[in-house]
Amino acid sequence: MASVDTALKEAMTIEGSIGVALVDYNSGMALGTLGGTKDFDLNVAAAGNTDVVRAKMRTMEMLNLGDSIEDILITLRHQYHMIRPVQSRSGKGLFLYISLDRQRANLAMARHHLSRIESDLEV
Template sequence: MTDMDTALKECMTIEGAIGVALVDYTSGMSLGVVGGGKDLDLTVAAAGNTDVVRAKLRTLEMLGLKEGIEDILITLDSQYHLIRLLTGRAGKGLFLYIALQRNRANLAMARHQLRKIESEMEL
């Protein structure tokens, strides 16, 4: 099993990674952040994406869908922003958020690697 810091560092090895955060979507607070910088404030982005996760969960509930969210993709002109909800008991209410440079990232591979990292995380 992988601890949070190691998991976040592994996320940064994904091709095209700009930054990654582990976020509590009940509070909007980042539990850990790696990368980012002056062009991407991961704390602000993580808090904003909390609203995205909450909205999608509310929508599923209103629709009566008994589905879980695997991930949410936001495609920008030059970046992919990928949100992956944690599925383990200890990860309830948390998500991994990673920003990728679109011209360097392989989206299918990034999703695969993020799924693997999430499955090995121990909180």
């Protein structure tokens, strides 16, 4: 089991990582962040992506899908933004958020790596 700090450090080793955050989607607050740039505030990104997660979960509930989200991918011209809800009992209500440089990232490998990090995370 990995701690929050360990999980964030490991996520930053994913090829193309710009920044990563562990976010509480009930409050929109980041429990931890690593990376980012002066022009890319991870706390702002965390709060904004909380709305994305809430909207998707609400929609799934209204449709009675009875399923869970593995990840949400937002593709920009120069970046990938990936959101992965934490499935463990201790991580209920949390999601991992990572921003990747599209030129350097391998999306399939990033999804695989983030999935492993999420499954090992102990909050």
